[in-house]
Amino acid sequence: MFCKEASSGLQTLNIAKSLSSEFTKPSALINPLSVGHRYKLCPRPNLRGRCTVTASKFDFDWITKERVKKIKVKGIITAKQGLLPSVGFTDLLGISLLVELISAETDPQTLMEKDPVKDHARRLVIDAHGEDQYECVFDMPEDFGAVGAIRVLNEAHREIFLKEMKLELPDGPVTFTCNSWLASKSDDPTKRTFFSNKSYLPLQTPEPLKQLRKEELETLQGKNRERDGQLKKFERVYDYDVYNDVGDPDKDPKLARPVLGGLSHPYPRRCKTGRKPSRKYPSIETRKGDFYVPRDEEWSTVKGTAFTGTTILAALPAVFPQIEAALVDPNMPFPHFKSIEDLFEEGIELPKNAGLFPVIPRLVKAVAEADDILQFDSPILLDKDRFSWIRDDEFARQTLAGLNPLCIGLVQEWPLKSKLDPAVYGDPNSLITSEIVEREIKGVMSFDEALENKRLFMLDYHDLLLPYVSKVRELDDSTLYASRTLFFLNDDSTLRPVAIELTRPQDVNKPQWRQVFTPGYDATSCWLWSLAKTHAITHDAGYHQLISHWLRTHCCMEPYIIAANRQLSAMHPIYRLLHPHFRYTMEINARGRQSLVNAGGIIESCFWPGKYSLELSSDVYDKLWRFDREGLPADLISRGWLWKMRQRNMGYA
Structure with missing residues (x-):
């Protein structure tokens, strides 16, 4: 019968006889040719006619696999239907999802991936939260090993939000957290892969999951995309592009804006949409169509x-x-x-x-x-005191406890001096002198003592705004100065404003203009001081919305979101830590490009930079933004705050 060596022929024959009763056609054991299995002639003598062929290892595996016991494994999928009302035949039957279980272990004999086990999930009920429950039952081999991933194909005619899948395994339940939109196979015929909740670094990833990880990352990078043009939300592509869609010169030449991103206007990257370029301006992307973000980045x-x-x-x-x-x-x-x-x-x-x-x-x-x-x-403050906003102590408090505590810093150099080109912008030396400071702190200490004891703080927008002053002043109903605001730290740990300097640069027709304003005691000086504070706090409010909020909080985050999805697998531990903080940011940014920071949008209409808003944010990004200073305590150290965290109004103290 079967043998590889003459000495083992009888042993193999006994195994075959013991198994023959389990097969409907014992001839399959006697004659491998009848079932198409590989064979070879025995190189040894026939041993009295008991051996004519030698079975390969494949034959023995084929025999033993039939003896592997299988267990029933139930899976429960929690999902939500999409908003489209269409219902197909499979929906009516309750069969909408094809599910595969992928083992995280290789076959110990072949060292190959084990075959997946499959079943169709059938819809059971809709619970009180409007969530669908799907059930599937798998015939899983006992030696299948740990389930490392699931693959799901949505056979319905509408998208489904897959929340999670729970498998009832002999060793206990296992949950696969998905939280992802699953496109209909009419849109995306490929199976989606969801990895188990166990995290892996790339070198630790089980061998059967490595190819799935590679394919998933290639999909997110757009390498498996079969068509060009505008991206559809179900494609899940994360790619980079410059900010060339905030202007709309096709609608009105006055709405043209420079492309942000590159050597002339450095800027973070945004999500690529794939929309067509403007016919008149090839470097500008048309604003027609959706502002694409991957489906899972959209709001629920x-x-x-x-x-x-x-x-x-x-x-x-x-x-x-x-x-x-x-x-x-x-x-x-x-x-x-x-x-x-x-x-x-x-x-x-x-x-x-x-x-x-x-x-x-x-x-x-x-x-x-x-x-x-x-x-x-x-505002609560206005309910208590309708004139509180005009007082100096509240003005100072708002620089720390207000919307923008991210700019005020310790005075670390004296005298104050601009770093801009004096040939273009005029005298760089500030008019705020040590004598003015000493007069305004009213003998509490000398100026040198105040500087040495770290009691002087400044809100400095001088060098950032000065290049834009002349341009903004040319806009209708607009004016702008560059500003410096100096504060003194009182003994009770509150700040007091002591001087505000406003500057207009020189131009062809006018010389440089500068003036220092201090708290006054007569009607004229009091109102001039209030007007100077109004300019300073207006600069602070505009800087908050455009730089601290839009640029630093939203815009600079987007390329990291794109990079994380392109380079880190969903089972990477770092990705799992970052993902909850990233979610929905791209959607907010896309809507911001639609209505907030676009040409003629809310930022340009409501804040002092006007149509130069994003151009200004590009300059700030180029000159000031550094990744290594964005977190704590680096930000506080760079602004001189960390030496003594005793300022009671400091939000980080």
């Missing part, structure tokens, strides 16, 4: 409804004209202080049935539906 339905950012952006074009119309003169939006207070006290009447109130809940204090009154929630 619940978050999209609750998060007011999107809906506020959609509502503002309708709200702003009503705010302007409620004022005396649209060209002078707030003719007196009372008109500002009216936003909180009386509200603004809006058009009937405008449908704006449900979408701006966080801005609305009270809504009288019959009258359609929009009433803004007043």
